[in-house]
Structures are given as structure tokens and as C-alpha cells.
Amino acid sequence: MSIAALHLVSTRLGTTLALDGVDFSIEAGEFVALVGPNGAGKSTFLKVLLGLIEPNEGHAELGGSRVETIAPRIRGRMASYLPQSRPISWRLDVRDVVALGRFAWNGAPYRRLNEGGRASVDSALAEVDAAHLVGRDMAGLSGGEAARIHLARLIVNPAPLLVADEPASALDLKHQYEALRTLRREADRGRGVLAAIHDLESARRWADRVVVLDRGQVRADARPNTALSPDIVREVFGVARDETGHYVPV
Numbered sequence: 001m002s003i004a005a006l007h008l009v010s011t012r013l014g015t016t017l018a019l020d021g022v023d024f025s026i027e028a029g030e031f032v033a034l035v036g037p038n039g040a041g042k043s044t045f046l047k048v049l050l051g052l053i054e055p056n057e058g059h060a061e062l063g064g065s066r067v068e069t070i071a072p073r074i075r076g077r078m079a080s081y082l083p084q085s086r087p088i089s090w091r092l093d094v095r096d097v098v099a100l101g102r103f104a105w106n107g108a109p110y111r112r113l114n115e116g117g118r119a120s121v122d123s124a125l126a127e128v129d130a131a132h133l134v135g136r137d138m139a140g141l142s143g144g145e146a147a148r149i150h151l152a153r154l155i156v157n158p159a160p161l162l163v164a165d166e167p168a169s170a171l172d173l174k175h176q177y178e179a180l181r182t183l184r185r186e187a188d189r190g191r192g193v194l195a196a197i198h199d200l201e202s203a204r205r206w207a208d209r210v211v212v213l214d215r216g217q218v219r220a221d222a223r224p225n226t227a228l229s230p231d232i233v234r235e236v237f238g239v240a241r242d243e244t245g246h247y248v249p250v
């Protein structure tokens with residue numbers, strides 16, 4: 001059974017048809033990369049799936065139930081979400097930011113978690129190479145350090161589905177690799193992972209399946225090498241590989 005799905009979803013935002021007849025589902029243990037040019041509808045896709053935007057047509061499901069019928073706290077236990085925009089504008093220790101990922105389960109800051117809760121926060125911080133940032137104020141971190149704390153916040157939630165909007169943005173090459181490897185590992189442990197990713201080669205390398213969105217429509221939904229064929233990449237992204245293997249505009 002799918003752990004999340006969109007059924008013929010269309011969504012209008014202002015004058016834009018951000019999603020246009022989208023069908024999608026994801027299974028436990030699958031890592032699905034969602035790719036598409038700027039404005040293709042990726043963030044909208046993720047938000048509709050999580051019930052954060054109500055579609056004009058069609059519906060979203062989590063765990064087989066229509067998402068709008070699921071109480072927010074229960075939704076928070078069914079899916080963990082890393083949004084594209086992650087403002088934290090108050091003083092907060094990095095452990096408390098990560099503990100927010102367990103809010104739907106524990107509803108408490110780090111110091112009020114039980115031993116198991118604290119251990120899971122600390123192990124998520126270690127997983128993203130951020131154990132050395134414990135005790136730091138979130139507001140004082142670099143962009144890439146903060147991005148890793150948010151990734152820890154995503155994975156510390158034991159929900160069966162992880163939804164990440166550009167999890168590798170702001171990260172240096174080593175940490176990009178490690179962030180995607182972390183998501184791969186979570187899928188291998190049995191969670192569903194859905195991540196909007198700009199880097200096509202990362203999508204190809206780490207995902208089981210790639211969904212290509214183009215102006216709100218699913219252009220491809222297949223194994224990475226099929227979904228990211230040279231023809232599709234050229235038509236959707238307007239790029240092709242040059243003789244050195246780099247993507248260049250066509």
C-alpha cells in the first residue's frame with residue numbers, strides 16, 4: 001500500500017496553474033526525487049501532499065486517508081517535513097531546533113525529553129556531522145551548518161514518510177553527498193523519502209525513482225535513467241551535455 005499519494009491534483013495559485021492533473025504515489029522504502037525547473041511546481045506538490053495547500057481538484061492521501069481528515073498532530077507523526085524556507089528568528093539552541101522534529105510525539109524542548117528522546121536528537125546531530133554544534137545558538141550558525149541542523153530535525157521524527165524540499169541546498173560538496181546518503185539510508189531502513197532536488201546527477205545517483213515536473217505536469221515518473229533521458233532533460237530543463245559531460249543550455 002502506498003504511504004502517500006496525490007490523485008488527479010490540480011492547484012491554482014494566483015493566476016498560475018501550479019499543479020495540473022498530478023497523480024503520484026510513494027511506497028515504504030522508496031526514495032523518490034522530484035525534479036523540475038524553477039517554478040515547475042515542486043514545492044506546491046510537496047505542500048499539497050502534506051495537506052498544507054488545499055488543491056482545487058483531486059485530493060492527497062497519507063497512510064490511505066484523505067489528508068484533510070487527519071488532525072495536524074497525527075499528520076506530524078505520519079510525515080516529517082523539511083520546508084524550502086527555514087527561518088528561525090529567535091534564540092534557540094541547536095538541540096531544541098532538532099527536538100522540534102519530535103514535537104508531534106513529545107511536544108517538549110530537548111531538556112524535557114526522556115533519555116530515549118535525547119539520544120535520538122543527539123544521534124541525528126551526529127548523523128549530519130553537527131555534534132560539534134551542540135550548545136550553539138541557531139541564529140549564529142552559517143547557512144550550511146543551519147541546513148544540517150534542519151536535516152537532523154527532519155530525520156529525528158520517526159514518521160514513515162520524509163518530505164524534503166531541497167535538502168542539499170547551501171551544503172558544500174561533502175555535506176551534499178552525506179545529506180543524500182542519509183536520506184538513502186532512511187529509505188533503506190524502510191521509510192518513504194520524497195525530496196525535491198535541483199542537482200540531476202544527485203537525483204540519478206541516489207533515488208530509486210525520479211518524478212520530472214514541467215509547468216505543473218508530470219513529464220516522467222520512472223527509474224532515474226529513464227526519467228532523466230537526454231531528450232527529457234533537453235525538453236524540460238533546456239540543457240544538454242557538452243563534449244566534456246557538463247550540462248550547458250541548448
Ligand SMILES: Nc1ncnc2c1ncn2[C@@H]1O[C@H](COP(=O)(O)OP(=O)(O)OP(=O)(O)O)[C@@H](O)[C@H]1O
Binds near residue numbers: 016018
Ligand atoms: N502564493 C502564491 N501566489 C501566486 N503564485 C504562486 C504562489 N506560490 C507559488 N506560486 C507560483 O506557482 C508556481 C509553482 O511554484 P513552486 O514554488 O511550487 O515551484 P518550484 O518548482 O518549487 O520552484 P523552485 O525550483 O523555484 O523552488 C510558480 O510559478 C510560482 O510563481
